[in-house]
Amino acid sequence: MIQAIKQARAALGMLSAEEVRRRASAVYTFGLVADNERAYQEMEAFLIPPGAPPAERARLRSLVYRADSPDVPAKVDFVLYQDGAAGPEGTYVFHSARPERTASEIAHRNEEAALALARAYPSFRGPVVERIIHATAFENLLFSVATALPDVIPNLIELPWAFGEFASDTAFLTANQVRMAFQIAGACGKEPGFSHQRAEIAGIAAGAFGWRAIARELASKIPFGGGLAPKGAMAYAVTYGIGMGLARLYQARAPYTKAERRRIYEQAYQRGRELSDPSGPGQ
DSSP states (O other): OOHHHHHHHHHHOOOOOHHHHHHHHHEEEEEEEEESSSHHHHHHHHHSTSSSSSHHHHHHHHTTEEEOTTTOSSOOOOEEEETTOOTTTTTTOOOOHHHHHHHHHHHHHHHHHHHHHHHOGGGGGHHHHHHHHHHHHHHHHHHHHHHTTGGGHHOOOOOOOOOGOOOSSSHHHHHHHHHHHHHHHHTTTOOOOOOHHHHHHHHHHHHHHHHHHHHHHHHHSOOOTTTTHHHHHHHHHHHHHHHHHHHHHHTOOOOOOOOHHHHHHHHHHHHHHHHHHHSEEEE
């Protein structure tokens, strides 16, 4: 146990809340292109929530410009065209019936800007946080499965840190979950870092040893190779559940009920089983 704690501490030392802060604090501007007032208002409501506090709305208005505005700058970071209009390459179309699709498309094509977009523009938070959670859960799934096949690790995957730094898979998985906690906090407008997220990180660390024991017990009862999918699925499901719980917390909503947590875990476990199966649908 003491050795495992030392390994986890070494893994956590590789995390950088400062890097998350840097990426989340970047400022990105939008230019809006439309041929009528209603279209402009729809796009502005997407980027500037009507229910936001006055100071927040004023800040966002200083970052969003209509194409016909007299004070529009010579260059903006993103150009958004009204629904149904096709802009030149590098611009985006606003999907009025599915605004979340617009946010998802922009975030997907601009990963470096995703954290800052989510932090500044609330409409981006759902898609960006979901992507963070899935990506981290999938990394943990891959690592969990790969550690059971040490002879082929170098040819299977490339993860954020070198395997040689982690004698324990728990250390890597826990560190990756903490990194996810930093990213979710940054995306949700909170301050990331150990000093600001003590309770959340303590909860992640406390649960690490318990689920690892269950995963190994489950894998040990299945013939060689057959235990890889359950182990990977559990790594995915636990990480996904932690991420969803953190997102709920940082959005100032009531915690999930026991029934809701069970449903989220079961659905994530099934997804993890599919992703762990080489013959399945893939990521």
